[in-house]
Amino acid sequence: MQRGLVAEIDHSCLLHNLSIVKTLAGSSRIIAVVKANAYGHGAVEVSKSLAQNAVDMLAVAYCSEAAQLRESGIKVPILSLFDPDPEEVLRHNVTPVLSNLKQALHLNKVASKANRKIIAHVKVDTGMGRTGFQMEDYKDMLSVFALSHIEVEAVMSHFSEADLADKDYAYYQVGQLVTLKRRLSQEGIYVRLWHISNSAAIISMPEVRLDAVRPGLMLYGCSPFDKNNQCDHISPKTPQNQLRPVMSVGTNILQIRRVKAGRYISYGRTFKTKRDSLIAVLPVGYADGINRLFSNNLEVLVLGRRVPLIGRVCMDTTMIDISDLEGVTEGSEVVILGSQGKENITALELASRINTIPYEILTTFGSHARKVSHLS
Ligand SMILES: *Cc1c(COP(=O)(O)O)cnc(C)c1O
Numbered sequence: 001m002q003r004g005l006v007a008e009i010d011h012s013c014l015l016h017n018l019s020i021v022k023t024l025a026g027s028s029r030i031i032a033v034v035k036a037n038a039y040g041h042g043a044v045e046v047s048k049s050l051a052q053n054a055v056d057m058l059a060v061a062y063c064s065e066a067a068q069l070r071e072s073g074i075k076v077p078i079l080s081l082f083d084p085d086p087e088e089v090l091r092h093n094v095t096p097v098l099s100n101l102k103q104a105l106h107l108n109k110v111a112s113k114a115n116r117k118i119i120a121h122v123k124v125d126t127g128m129g130r131t132g133f134q135m136e137d138y139k140d141m142l143s144v145f146a147l148s149h150i151e152v153e154a155v156m157s158h159f160s161e162a163d164l165a166d167k168d169y170a171y172y173q174v175g176q177l178v179t180l181k182r183r184l185s186q187e188g189i190y191v192r193l194w195h196i197s198n199s200a201a202i203i204s205m206p207e208v209r210l211d212a213v214r215p216g217l218m219l220y221g222c223s224p225f226d227k228n229n230q231c232d233h234i235s236p237k238t239p240q241n242q243l244r245p246v247m248s249v250g251t252n253i254l255q256i257r258r259v260k261a262g263r264y265i266s267y268g269r270t271f272k273t274k275r276d277s278l279i280a281v282l283p284v285g286y287a288d289g290i291n292r293l294f295s296n297n298l299e300v301l302v303l304g305r306r307v308p309l310i311g312r313v314c315m316d317t318t319m320i321d322i323s324d325l326e327g328v329t330e331g332s333e334v335v336i337l338g339s340q341g342k343e344n345i346t347a348l349e350l351a352s353r354i355n356t357i358p359y360e361i362l363t364t365f366g367s368h369a370r371k372v373s374h375l376s
Contacts, residue, residue, distance in 0.1 A: 040366015248338025266311025304341020
């Protein structure tokens with residue numbers, strides 16, 4: 001018996017979502033974000049599918065992730081969002097994102113020694129407050145353009161809250177970028193590509209596609225918007241509502257037990273059976289990525305019906321109440337994320353139960369589950 005979750009990764013859904021991105025992106029280039037093991041979906045497999053279907057560039061967070069893609073034979077340009085390590089950039093042919101002058105000078109020095117010219121993107125902090133040149137570092141930014149062994153192919157920024165219905169701050173950030181573009185052009189500096197849009201902006205701010213877009217979440221079939229967080233641009237007819245979840249996650253029942261009314265289930269006696277019950281034990285716990293905050297706070301699918309998780313999630317096991325179902329056996333399939341029969345559980349539903357975001361649900365499940373990829 002193997003413990004844990006199994007994640008099915010449906011590459012035909014991935015390609016369907018890519019086609020929606022392409023529709024929304026128009027003529028802008030596509031930089032597909034595959035950081036964090038492609039949001040838990042398997043970076044190598046996902047990147048291969050995307051590369052075969054004409055994305056212009058892949059983006060990872062760190063050079064070690066780029067190295068893994070190169071070692072598996074992926075040839076498309078790779079942007080390293082947070083890690084411009086010169087040795088690794090040269091070794092793996094990565095496009096670094098430069099966030100300050102120190103990084104740029106170091107890169108230039110190493111490139112010059114190696115007698116190589118490195119193509120880089122320059123990151124500007126227009127209001128995200130994470131990495132990037134700040135607007136007041138304008139002089140530093142200018143010096144980067146003058147470096148002999150670095151060619152700046154793009155200037156980029158990142159949104160702090162493009163996923164809100166209120167777009168004021170997002171447009172303030174766009175304004176900062178536009179101001180910078182104007183200032184640079186006054187100095188005679190023209191940069192080929194400008195990009196800022198993540199999934200939320202691709203979906204809800206079509207006019208800021210600029211020269212390239214950087215979709216992550218939507219490629220994996222989730223929208224950053226839900227019913228409680230809507231935007232004027234999003235009507236049921238817009239393609240974002242047709243995104244198809246790429247990952248589904250499940251397990252199989254370990255054991256079924258008959259338990260009399262009035263018995264406690266799991267640590268801390270947080271659940272007491274109200275009737276003679278049929279309880280199934282699942283071979284998954286918080287060590288397998290089932291967050292402990294799901295204790296008494298989750299529904300899973302068995303035989304196409306929703307059943308509740310009861311009691312506390314343990315390290316290696318979790319209990320569900322299947323009293324209302326007939327025909328469940330040990331080994332029966334349990335869906336935690338995805339659909340079964342007419343029922344469907346989304347990453348957004350799971351995220352809202354434990355006050356987080358679908359990104360964390362996907363990356364957590366993805367990093368724990370055994371993955372099975374298919375083209376359905
Ligand atoms: C993660 C990331 C993205 C993708 O964001 P999504 O919301 O998943 O579309 C784009 N750009 C940068 C810099 C990122 O870190």
